[in-house]
Amino acid sequence: MSIGTITVLMFGGLIVLLLLGLPLAFATGLIGVAFTVGLFGLDGLQLVASRIFTFMNEYVLVSVPMFILMASVLERSGVAKDLFSAMRVWAGRLPGGLAIQTMVAATLMGAMTGIIGGEIVLLGLVALPQMLRLGYDRRLAIGTICAGGSLGSMIPPSIVLVIYGLTVNVPVGELFTAALLPGLVLSAAYMAYIFVRCRLDPTMGPPAPDSETSMPLLVKLRLLSSLALPLLVVLMVLGTIYLGIASVTEAAAMGVVGTLAAAAARGELRWVVVRDAARQTLTTCGMLLWLSFGATAMIGVYNLAGGPAFVRDLITGLALPPLGIVLVMMAVLAVLGCIMDWVGICLLAMPIFVPIVTGLGYSPVWFGVLFCLNMQISYLSPPFGPAAFYLKGVAPPDISLAEIFSSVWPFIALQAVVLVLVVAFPELALYLPRLAGGS
16 A cells, blocks of 8 residues: 555545544544554554653653643632733723733733633633723624633743644753744734724723723732732743753743742632642643544554655655745644644644754744744634634623634734744744754
């Protein structure tokens, strides 16, 4: 059987199983085991087990449950809610001020959590009603929540970058450093868009009334002190990584300690908070691990069958310059992002794409930032953009899923613009790693 036929059968079979409703983890696992036995016999299953063991034996993988636990405790302890309250009082008479401050709070929360879901739910419960009460344009408010709440997967510490680094053997700390500047550029682009839209049409984001913003400076400073605990968590995680004090795994553990300390300082460190956070961590990690098992098995047998060489020859055979090939990969990832979860895309596509990218002379760190930006688009894009479904779960009943998806298109366009900027100017992603002594 030729490798072209194997490719069609494997990935065609995957699409069929997904359309039949089989979870991605079991679909990839089933195809991986079936093709392993069919091509290499029962003894080939030992290769699958060995590949899975190698992936699971990576020390940095321990950081994943730590970051998820940190996000879960932050979500339940009220630290993130205090962060939003502290930022809201400084919006003042700025056009679209509350939406801009919501984006600032979302950026800081992204630097504390590294995952989406909890941020969108929290902002949907706290910020969305406030913007709607003040008469904000519904689509602007909805788009702000979805786009801002998704920043946690772009701004370090990002679970997306951790899984990418593990999949293609790239230092996660270097990925964190590389993603910082593009993540901040994306956040700044969101805020600039909100400001310009509300400046041109003040009815889209009317300022808060004086009764809510006119308060003594001492009171504002007291509310601003609520930023101390979140910033302490950020410092304990990112500060220790960037200063070379701790590895990513050690910094993740420090983040959990800092989060628990912040919850205790607020008097919120109760058994129910710890129990629910631990339960969410186990559930999320279980999903990630099963996806890893299945995708590792499928890609392992595909590699043994000569798949990477086939895809490399197919892509490099295109009459395109190297940068054009990268753009083709971005287009493929964008299409996959409309139908698959980012974990599956990373585990299935990156072992094939990254060797091609490095063979073309590009940095895998730079490509990791491009992948992360591409997944930002997938979080918002229909028909399965998870950000929309997270918000729908907590939004007022009169906000439909169709309205949520129609509200995010300007922010998807901004994501695409930043993606093109990082493609055209790789130094946006590579400057800080080089400054820090990386590759």
